[in-house]
Structure formats: C-alpha cells, structure tokens
Amino acid sequence: MPPPVELFPANPSLPERATANLKGRRRKDFDGNLMKCELLELVQYECEVENPNDRRAMARCWPIVRLFRRCRDREGPFTVETTAWEGERSKE
Template identity: 65%
Template sequence: MAPPVVMFPASELPVVAQTNLKGTKRKGFDGNLKTCELLEMLQYNCGVEEPVTRNSVVRCWPVEKFFRRCRDREGTFMVETTAWEGRGKGK
C-alpha cells in the first residue's frame, strides 16, 4: 500500500523540499529551487469518448510536467514543480 500523500499549496514547495524522506531537514540545500536544473516531461491523458460503443474513439491530450533536479550533501533528488512553475514559466 502506498503511503498517504500530504497536500500543501504550491507556494510552500520550497519549504517542503527542504525535508527529506526521513522527515529531517536536508543538509546542503537551502530550498532555492530556482538554482536546481529544470526538467520537463510530456505525458498524455487519454479517454474513450463513448465507453459503451464498441468502436468509440480514444482521444489523448498532452500534459506537461516540470521537475527540478536538486542537490544536497547526500546527492541529487527530484522535486515535481509543475504547479509551482505555473503555465509557461521556466522555459
């Protein structure tokens, strides 16, 4: 079973990113996500137009996701920053 996901506003991401998986503050990372490498990934969200019809069309829409690859004393870690980057930012 997957662990529960903690919800928080995108504006708090720099503060939340300072905590590692053990729940302790990252050493060697000040929370400045802008200094981390920006990466992007394109995924697709697909759906069947008429699920009850046998030959129904499947339509897909692109979903752009942003990530930052950051570094602390233990190495690199990834943070999804899609909501924090906002539409059109980071490019």
C-alpha cells in the same frame, strides 16, 4: 503500496518544504533555492474513448505537462514536482 502523500499549497511553501527530506530532517547542503536545480519536463496523456461500446471508437488524448526540479544535497540527487509552483511564478 506507496506511502500516503501530504498535500500542501505549492506557493509559497514549496521551497521551504523541499529543504526537508522524507524523514522530516533538514537536508544538508541544500538552501531551498529551487531555481538552482535542473528543470525537467514530463508529458503524460489523459485519454478518453468517445464511445466505449463501439469497438471501432476513437480515443482522444490530451497532453498533461508536469515540471520537476532535480536538486542535490549531501545524500545525492532528489526530485521535487514543481508544476503548480512554476505556474504560480509565471504569474508574478
């Protein structure tokens, strides 16, 4: 089972939070500028069966786009999900 994940608002705290590693220590050689990191996109799908009691029922699926930034520090690469943060930045 994965460890519990702490929830926090993406904007404006995401760049600041990205400067800490999983142990809570400050990352070496990473200044918190997520814009310097490679942008990655992952498309997942949420599907729903129209009539679950009918064996011939159709499933309808909707794409869910998630954005990530692949950054690097002294320890190597790490990934930060930026979906909400990228959306907030586009409103500015």
